[in-house]
Amino acid sequence: MNTRYRWPGGFLLFASLLCAQQMQAEGMHPSGNMFRPLATPARLVSDLSELTVVICLAVFFVVAGLLAFAVIRFGWREGDSKSEPPQVYGSNQVEIAWTVIPILIVFVLSMATARVTSEVQNHKIPKDALYVTVIGHQWWWEFQYPDFKISTANEFHVPLSTMAQPKLTSLTLKSADVSHGFWVPQLAGKTDVIPNRTNSMWIDPQETGTYLGNCSEYCGTQHAKMEVRVIVDTPEQFDIWVKQQQAAAANSTLAAGQTDANQAAFLSSACIVCHTVNGTSAMGVVGPDLTHLMSRQTLVAAEVPNTAANLREWLKDPQKMKPGNKMPTVPLTDAELNQMVAYLTTLK
């Protein structure tokens, strides 16, 4: 989406240039640049923000100019008269002027703020909207799709919204422990994820690709490593993804008598206390759902690429890769580790 003002100050331009290079990368939106909005809420905010920045810059140049002028013009230099300047005590007219003008500026900004605030917050959610429940955990994200009965972690898919085919995604935000914040700058401003409360926000992403975001509320030791990825698919891709997520886990349909040694090793490990693999006896709900682990791009709250090597390192000692995280180190021999990795990598 294009914005109306392209010139709100040199520093924003500089910031945009800095990001431009990264933006080139195919389908990847790693930029958190709020002035590059790619969904309606972010665009509304960006437009209002640019207006605000322009007004503030105008005020800055006027006042800083007055200050600079006063400093330069009225500075005392060696050789100047040492007598006191005329003693001026004030002027009511001038005081009124610099009270009224700021009030007018505040009035303008207030009107614009009120309009955008209610436009974003009180937006009517259409009947065909996709609902996703976002649950913040220390220190990962859970995403549930109540309509499709699927659950995933740390990265989630939403459909593209176009003029021809508008599709709004409504996010319901909940927390499993402490307060978190859901923030993907190119899609919308942040909304807090608070225990015992249900917050909501909406997005309608207008470009496909992967969007990066972070937890925006300090939530304890690993607050830094609580990234989130939003993957925007075309409607067709999205349907395929949903079907794939709804499918049973690999090997879960093996007939009685058939055995898979790797799967058996997994199911007899402590992993199943916290993790779920649909269709098996692994039904833990404390940690991320692993049914389609291999369909994700990343591991460990979007921290490392999803490769067998990273997975092995993570399982070997989760506390080394992400100290303080809630996944305990389960002592595994090298052979057992290999079995775990071999099984988990089948979970496409």
Add this chain to the structure above:
Amino acid sequence: MASISHPLDEGHGHSAARQKASFWSTFVDQWIITVDHKHLGLMYIIVALLFFVAAGIQGGLIRMQLMYPNNTFLSPQVFNEMFTMHGTTMVFFVGMPFIAGLANYLIPLMIGARDMAFPRLNALGFWITTLGGILLYSSYFAWTGSAAGTGGAPDVGWFAYAPLTEKAFSPGSSTDFWILSVMLSSIGSTVTAINILATALCMRTKGMTLSRMPLLVWMFCVVSFQILVALPPLTAAQIMLLLDRFMGAHFFDTNAVGDAVLWRHFFWLFGHPEVYILIIPGFACVTEIIPVFARKPIFGRAAMIGASVSIGLISLGVWAHHMYTVGLPSRANIFFSVATMLVGVPTGIKIFNWIATMWGGRIRFRTPMLWCIAFLFHFLLAGLTGIMLAVAPFDWQLGNSYFVVAHFHYTLIGGLLCTLFAGVAYWFPKATGRMLSEKLGKWHFWLMIIGFHVTFDGLHIAGLLGMPRRIYTYPAGRGWEGFNYFSTWGVAIQAVAILIFVWNVLDALIQGKKAGNDPWDAWTLEWATTSPPPEYNFAVLPEVHSSRPLWDLKHPEDPDWKYEQS
């Protein structure tokens, strides 16, 4: 017109008695059991500077960890303790004691009194605040484990959001150290506020009506009012949190239907006035210093008082601008946006009045004035980024990002710290009888300003590019590296500046030029007595006829009282 009587003697009787006493008993007498407002004021400032060094080192370590992406200089746990201690120390054990010290030292001298209204309460306030700081740092020795909340220093942030502070998530004693030390500091601040109000209202010298009272004292009265209104919500919330932690209450315990947002309301009901509590004393210093160096009276004295009082009142109704993202209804967000922007109006009036005071003056660019000019420039920028943050939707993007970090460091370093250095440079001769070196002062000034800008300017952009606060590390490739790298170097420059400041102070104490009573040719009463002032401040209490008594004295042909209504 009546003149101001200068002190008659230096109290030789006292000195003779003291000479017999040993060094230690003199030390104890003057710096431990003293109830003299000047000694307590200086003690407050010295303690604040010690904690400033501690918190500054923490800030430096934070920046070193963030210098590179994926850095492992500090562990996550240690980093979280660092920013919690940095914030808590800077607010409660640097900012608050420093302004209490200024108030204690200056107010009785400026209103022509012999001491604060309650000298013993004053000593209590100092020692209890200091005890709070020591308690906070003793948490480092209460180490019981390396997991979150179990060991060592508090790790819940200076804002200590529930439910992270509940037993379930912070099982050890670190959060209790935070609660109790901050509570002690609040007691100290509260008694100081009571003392300031009582002193300003009851102890003014003959002829000093409220309308003639120095603006510094006026602004400290506003601050004291804010302290009395704002600190009780924090203390109440902390008591509730203690009940949660030790008595099984559930005020903020979300595992038992407690309310996490309730804590935020309480905290910011304190926290937002608190930021004005910290900055208004800065305004107060600037308001005294600019006129003296511009050689003109403050422009729009009544407007300045009105603006200060309105900031004091409006600031009590803006707390939820820290909560635009918690899911308040849109009308609440709009209300708090408008209220917050309105604070900009009286603040703008002040900035215009300061500039108007310089306008048409003959500005002497001595170090105190340089700090004031830097303050004006920084605070203008900080105020404008504050307006951006006040716009609720803008804040949805900026809140909890590095933009906020840059914004409030602009207000607190670019703003408050600059004014405190201005104050130190200006009143140091009064307190010690020695002049600071102008040369070292200018090195200090320019290095500090350069270091400050290198540290914080780029962080605005890192925030606009989506970098969240309070993260102990960040990945490469999100456009944040350069800003963080340069920011860390900026801290090094600031550290050099602070070392020069320390050198300047020590050097001046040892071999500084004698200051005399009135080195700046100033106009308020503290310059009418000796430097340093005797124990009783004024041998004969002066009588004043205008807001610039020393101007009247120096310009009998054109005194201020001719133009002021009483």
